[in-house]
Structure formats: structure tokens, C-alpha cells
Amino acid sequence: MSKLPGNAGVSVLGDKSLEFYRDPVSFCQQRIEKHRSRVFQCRVLNRPTAFICSVQGMREILCEKSNMFLKDPTDLMTNMYGDTVVTTNGEEACLLRLSLSSLFTGSCLKSSNDYITSVCERCLKDLSLSGGPQCAYSAFKRLGTELVLGLFLNVRAEEQPELFQEIMQLCTQHWHGLISAPVNVKVPLWSSGFSTALDARDKLMDIIKDKLENDTQGFVGSLGSLPLPDSSSASQHLLLFISALIPKALASLLTSFTLALSGNQQTRQRAMEEPDYLRLVLLEVQRLWPPFIGGRRIADKDSTLAGFHVPKDYGAIYISHSVHRDPEVFQQPDDFLPERWSGRNAGQEHFLCSFGNGARGCIGTKLNDVFLKEACMYLLKHYDWCLDPPSQDLEYKWLPVSRPANPPTIAFTQLDLKTSDSSDNG
Ligand code: HEM
Numbered sequence: 001m002s003k004l005p006g007n008a009g010v011s012v013l014g015d016k017s018l019e020f021y022r023d024p025v026s027f028c029q030q031r032i033e034k035h036r037s038r039v040f041q042c043r044v045l046n047r048p049t050a051f052i053c054s055v056q057g058m059r060e061i062l063c064e065k066s067n068m069f070l071k072d073p074t075d076l077m078t079n080m081y082g083d084t085v086v087t088t089n090g091e092e093a094c095l096l097r098l099s100l101s102s103l104f105t106g107s108c109l110k111s112s113n114d115y116i117t118s119v120c121e122r123c124l125k126d127l128s129l130s131g132g133p134q135c136a137y138s139a140f141k142r143l144g145t146e147l148v149l150g151l152f153l154n155v156r157a158e159e160q161p162e163l164f165q166e167i168m169q170l171c172t173q174h175w176h177g178l179i180s181a182p183v184n185v186k187v188p189l190w191s192s193g194f195s196t197a198l199d200a201r202d203k204l205m206d207i208i209k210d211k212l213e214n215d216t217q218g219f220v221g222s223l224g225s226l227p228l229p230d231s232s233s234a235s236q237h238l239l240l241f242i243s244a245l246i247p248k249a250l251a252s253l254l255t256s257f258t259l260a261l262s263g264n265q266q267t268r269q270r271a272m273e274e275p276d277y278l279r280l281v282l283l284e285v286q287r288l289w290p291p292f293i294g295g296r297r298i299a300d301k302d303s304t305l306a307g308f309h310v311p312k313d314y315g316a317i318y319i320s321h322s323v324h325r326d327p328e329v330f331q332q333p334d335d336f337l338p339e340r341w342s343g344r345n346a347g348q349e350h351f352l353c354s355f356g357n358g359a360r361g362c363i364g365t366k367l368n369d370v371f372l373k374e375a376c377m378y379l380l381k382h383y384d385w386c387l388d389p390p391s392q393d394l395e396y397k398w399l400p401v402s403r404p405a406n407p408p409t410i411a412f413t414q415l416d417l418k419t420s421d422s423s424d425n426g
Helices: 017-022 023-034 055-064 077-083 090-104 106-110 113-122 136-153 162-181 193-214 218-224 233-241 246-260 267-271 273-289 365-382 415-425
Strands: 037-044 047-054 294-299 303-305 308-310 313-319 381-388 409-414
Touching: 017 023, 017 037, 023 037, 047 055, 055 313, 077 162, 077 233, 090 218, 090 365, 106 365, 113 136, 113 365, 136 162, 136 193, 136 218, 136 233, 136 246, 136 365, 162 193, 162 246, 193 218, 193 233, 218 233, 246 273, 246 365, 267 273, 267 365, 273 313, 273 365, 308 365, 365 381, 365 415, 409 415
Parallel strands: 047 313
Antiparallel strands: 037 047, 294 313, 303 308, 381 409
């Protein structure tokens, strides 16, 4: 059993968190090259931490050895969202997942279909209206927000525009607290982002509790009648589900999809005609541009990952961006090649971790799948699109949610209009 390459440095002074947060992808790339290993160690959050950048390592930490690598109950997520399934472990996590998963599968998921279709149409139908280029990311984030607030809280933008706006703003303030330093300072006329975030959380909780008490329909109604461990569990989970995190992740994937297919009329045509090809395109989009950089665990006992010794109490982080570009599994790892998923990588979707993997994978995967297919199909059926201006800096930032650092602008042209224009001209 080998020692993890790299070193964990001394407490505080040896900490590399800032360097990691500034540019996680370069951080990992440099160390992969330096140590000639896709698994190495560093000190982050002032804890010696194993970095997992290989498919094999990811499968071990998330699947085969998931009972030895546990969620951190002191994670910042707990601070902002309270006790939710995300930061619990063991039997409690199992039971919560069992309860909550029922909301995202089967008949509950089916009953969301009509709303998903209508929200995609309402938010995407005007992309070409202005005649000029659009900031696609903002439009997609609005779509994601309408989806989650309508679906999870029965608040629909077209029916209750003021309440919708208020909740959206509170979610944004709450989110900014999650990514700002957790310093709860409040003085008259000035309050730190974190303190504003806690105020926003309290207001959101009031709205959520009111909904749980009074709405018997839809997701809120079903959540209210689920067997959950205590009286605050339903509201804490609703707070998590309506958080800004999910619309941002959905907008990230839709933006990457739009960029990958921008100006590529042939691929768009094929994706529109063959649902299975669209599936391959979406797999390739999430492989290259996973919305979240990865996930973190703590070693509950001495263990190994990819053949390296990982001592008890070490942190362990899987980096989805690097796992997805592991050349052992993905040939030409940096190239956008949807066909790989029907060829060499057919049946290897479980080597991806954009939605986590194994026992603690994302419980919203099926919902995401339905939503993304619907939104992408709407775009493909209604629009031709290209970057406008054609040359833009598309360099990604990876934290807190991946997207091009400068949001790209895209010109959408209505497909049916284009056809009638050209027949008029002819
Ligand atoms: C594009 C959208 C989404 C992405 C990229 C995403 C990604 C992820 C990832 C990577 C994890 C695993 C984290 C880890 O390993 O530590 C996760 C877990 C989770 N996701 Fe999602 N997710 C998305 C949407 C959703 C939706 C719509 C819901 C439900 C409303 C949801 C609920 C959850 C929950 C509850 C967990 C924690 C599961 C557990 O700890 O057992 N996610 N998600």
C-alpha cells in the first residue's frame, strides 16, 4: 500500500484552500502532472485531504467504500440549510433518502411533466424576440428558478409575480451567504453578506412553513405527508430544494449545451431527430462541463483509495472535472465527442459523477433528466443559434457553479420564421 503522493503541509500555514478555490481545475492539473498521479494529497480546509481525479478512485470513494467515507456534518451546507439529508450519515440518511426519493420518481415525477413543458415554453419562447444577442445563462437561470419555485412551492411566476420575485430575491441573498465568509457581523446600516443571508433564510422559512401548513396540493402537499424524522425536516428540505443552487446548476448545463452546439447545425439537426443522439450529446456535455466541481467526505477509518493509504480523519474530495477527463477511460478526454457514448464508452455512464454516484448520488437525477431533455428539445425545435459576436472569451470558472466567467451572448433565430423568410425571398 503506497503513501499518497504530495504532502499535507503543516496546520494553517500549509493550507491550500485559497489556491484551490481560486482555480480548482489548474490546481488539480498542476498536481496531477507534478506527482504523475490522479490521486494525491494536499491540505484544504486545514485538513490533510486526498484529491481523487481518477475514475477508479471516484468509484471507490462513492460506491465500493462509501461506508468508510462519510459526509461532514459540520459542512457549511448545514450552517445555511440546517439538518438535511445532504450532511447526514448512516441509517438516518438512508431513511431520509427513501422518503424523499419518492417525490422525484414514479407518479410524483409524472405529475410534473405538464408543468415542465409549460415552463420551458414560457421561458424560452421569446429568445429571438429582441432580434439581438441574448445572455443565455440569465435566461436559463430564470427558467430553472421558475421550474423549482413552481414545482416545489406552487408559486408560479405568471400567477403570483410579486411573491415569485420576493422569493427569488431571498434565495439569491441566502445563496450569497453560502459563498461569503461565515462571519455573522451586524452593525446598524451595515451587515455582512452572511448575516443578510441568515435574515433571508428566516424569511424564506416563514414562507415555506406557511405553504406546508396551507397547501395540500403538489410537491409541498406530498412532502408534508411524508414520514420524516422531526417537525422541521420538511421545511429544511424545502429550503434546500428551492435554493439558488439548483437553478444555477440547470442553467450551467443548458449554457454548456447551447455553446457546444452553437453554429453546429448538423449536430443540432441530428439531436432533434434522434432522441438517443440527444442523450449522447447531454452525456458529453455533463462530462466536459459538470456544474459542480465535486464533493467532499471524511475518512471514518484507515482505508485505501486507488491503492493509496488514506488515514482516518483525512478529508477526501472527488473532482468531477478531472475524473471526467481521466484518459484511462475517456480517450481524447478534452474533445467533445458525443459518439463515444455509443462506441468505446457505451454503457459507462456510471463512470460520470456530475450528479454524484453510488448510495449518495443526487436524488433529483430523474427530474433533471426530464427537464433537460424538454428544454433542449424546445431549443432544437425552435431555434438556430450562434455566438454573437462570433469571437468571445469562453474560459470557464468552476466555482461555485461552472459557467463561462464572462456570460456568453448568443443570437437565436426562430426556425419556422427562418423557413418562411427564405421562402418569401425565393
Ligand atoms: C443540474 C442539476 C443538479 C446537479 C448537477 C446536481 C448534482 C448533485 C451532486 C454532484 C450530488 C452529490 C454530492 C456529493 O457527492 O457530495 C447531489 C446530491 C444531491 N442532490 Fe442534486 N443535483 C442537481 C439537481 C438536484 C435537484 C433538482 C434536486 C432535488 C430537488 C437535488 C437534490 C439532491 C440531494 C437531496 C442530494 C444529496 C443526496 C445525499 O446526500 O444522499 N439535486 N446532487
